[in-house]
Amino acid sequence: MSVSVPERLRTLPPYPLAGLPEARARLEAEGREVLDLGAGDPGLPIPDAARRALAEAAGRPELQRYAFQRGLPHFRRAVVDFMNRRYGRDLDPDTEVLPLIGSKEGLANLAFATLDPGSTALIPDPGYAPYFGGAHLAGARTQRVPLLAENGFVVPPREISDADGDVRLVYLNYPNNPTGACVDLEYVNAVVEACRSQDAVLAYDNAYAEIAFDGYRPPSLVEAEGGLAAGLEFHSFSKSFNMTGWRLGWACGGAEHISRLSRIKSFVDTGPYLGIQYAGAAVLDEAEPYLEQNTAQLRERRDAAVAAFTEIGLELKAPKATLYLWFPVPGPASSRDFALRLLEQEAVILLPGSGLGEAGEGFLRAALTLPADGYREVARRIARVL
Ligand SMILES: Cc1ncc(COP(=O)(O)O)c(C=O)c1O
Known part of the structure; x- marks a missing residue:
């Protein structure tokens, strides 16, 4: 028996983060150290x-x-x-x-x-x-x-x-x-x-x-x-x-x-x-008091990430809020192709802007999910695919 898929479900695009856990698991199973800046889940201690x-x-x-x-x-x-x-x-x-x-x-x-x-x-x-x-x-x-x-x-x-x-x-x-x-x-x-x-x-x-x-x-x-x-x-x-x-x-x-x-x-x-x-x-x-301390840690991450990414020539400004850096794809590749290459070659997960809407094409999103000392390595790996 084949069950027909309703129109509203058929026309629903894939969820932008849906493939990330599998991609990460696959790379880890290959023994690679994954740097995951995909989902906005900073992993800092809860109150x-x-x-x-x-x-x-x-x-x-x-x-x-x-x-x-x-x-x-x-x-x-x-x-x-x-x-x-x-x-x-x-x-x-x-x-x-x-x-x-x-x-x-x-x-x-x-x-x-x-x-x-x-x-x-x-x-x-x-x-x-x-x-x-x-x-x-x-x-x-x-x-x-x-x-x-x-x-x-x-x-x-x-x-x-x-x-x-x-x-x-x-x-x-x-x-x-x-x-x-x-x-x-x-x-x-x-x-x-x-x-x-x-x-x-x-x-x-x-x-x-x-x-x-x-x-x-x-x-x-x-x-x-x-x-x-x-x-x-x-x-x-x-x-x-x-x-x-x-x-x-x-x-x-x-x-x-x-x-x-x-x-x-x-x-x-x-x-x-x-x-x-x-x-x-x-x-x-x-x-x-918790919010103050949490924000201080994220600010440290933000500053470290902006410094490391700017050093390799990425074009970005420090955001005044949120967990995200949003910056133009370096070079001519589409955001999806660039993110895929980074994933396969360097085991770094960034979100392609096009996954978040058509107008996001041309941009990449990096979430501040790593400790402050982790962004230099991300930058090194990004630089290798440039
Ligand atoms: C813009 C925005 N709104 C809402 C949420 C939802 O958060 P939650 O359902 O975990 O409260 C998120 C999570 O990523 C978000 O980015």
């Missing part, structure tokens, strides 16, 4: 509070139950207090915060809460794949907005207000993966206004809010004028606290948007394990 609280939670029967959508009140309270400390805005823990099983599912599920088949989602290109995945699987038209070097990789608000079609959802991500581009609050105010003019929901992905350097402070949708009414902001424990595998994040935003996303999720999942929410609350309660 002690996470470990302690999870161990305690494991012994508490009331935390073994179904979490359901609203989850642990103590977690939502900790989110509200954290957001208040960071941005001076008091959210309602009952209606304006929603626990997520990592922010990825929230970003993708939001498409089902906002889009009708045939309506349009605006998606930054290059960009995080679940924006496209969610909107495409929801049957919507996906309209890619190119992030151009000449615009500093920032989507001009006018591209949102002038977009054609029945625009219902706009994904934006600053600090940006993969380009490292950053914006200020004035920009967030302008995109809120642009989304309002389209009656579109703004999905503001702030996964890298806590990885910023040199005195830069990424703005939040909750600080923007009319920000909560405009949409939702997404936060993650993955990057801020190195808890990628724990799968914990949150959405915050206007009560109506939160309620719609929650309703979709109630048919799809039953929320993150309460013990992990308990640990997440403990982490947020003591977040600041």
Whole structure:
């Protein structure tokens, strides 16, 4: 019996990071030392509070139950207090915060809460794949907005207000993966206004809010004028606290948007394990000293990587935020060919920009996954394929 593949699945491109674990395993099986700067998983220590609280939670029967959508009140309270400390805005823990099983599912599920088949989602290109995945699987038209070097990789608000079609959802991500581009609050105010003019929901992905350097402070949708009414902001424990595998994040935003996303999720999942929410609350309660130290380590990595890569002639600037260096492919090869050659010849994993969207062609992404003393060796290997 041959089972027909539904159109939405048939037309879904391969996930950009899907082949990386196999590629790495194959090279390691050949006995080669792989330098993996592919996925954004820095592997730095998690907060002690996470470990302690999870161990305690494991012994508490009331935390073994179904979490359901609203989850642990103590977690939502900790989110509200954290957001208040960071941005001076008091959210309602009952209606304006929603626990997520990592922010990825929230970003993708939001498409089902906002889009009708045939309506349009605006998606930054290059960009995080679940924006496209969610909107495409929801049957919507996906309209890619190119992030151009000449615009500093920032989507001009006018591209949102002038977009054609029945625009219902706009994904934006600053600090940006993969380009490292950053914006200020004035920009967030302008995109809120642009989304309002389209009656579109703004999905503001702030996964890298806590990885910023040199005195830069990424703005939040909750600080923007009319920000909560405009949409939702997404936060993650993955990057801020190195808890990628724990799968914990949150959405915050206007009560109506939160309620719609929650309703979709109630048919799809039953929320993150309460013990992990308990640990997440403990982490947020003591977040600041950890974040300072984590950022200092990443800044050291960033500076070492930028110095080593610049020395071999790569053209790049130190990003003010995120875990990523984004730079033009040296020479005439496509980003995919260059990344493949680097992988096969030198066992170095970088992401080809084209894997993150057509407009990413011509660029490579390196994640700051190695300790500061690892980038000279990466640079040596890159130099050998040049
Ligand atoms: C831009 C962006 N948003 C969201 C996420 C999702 O993080 P998580 O689902 O682990 O919370 C990532 C992870 O790589 C990301 O790069």
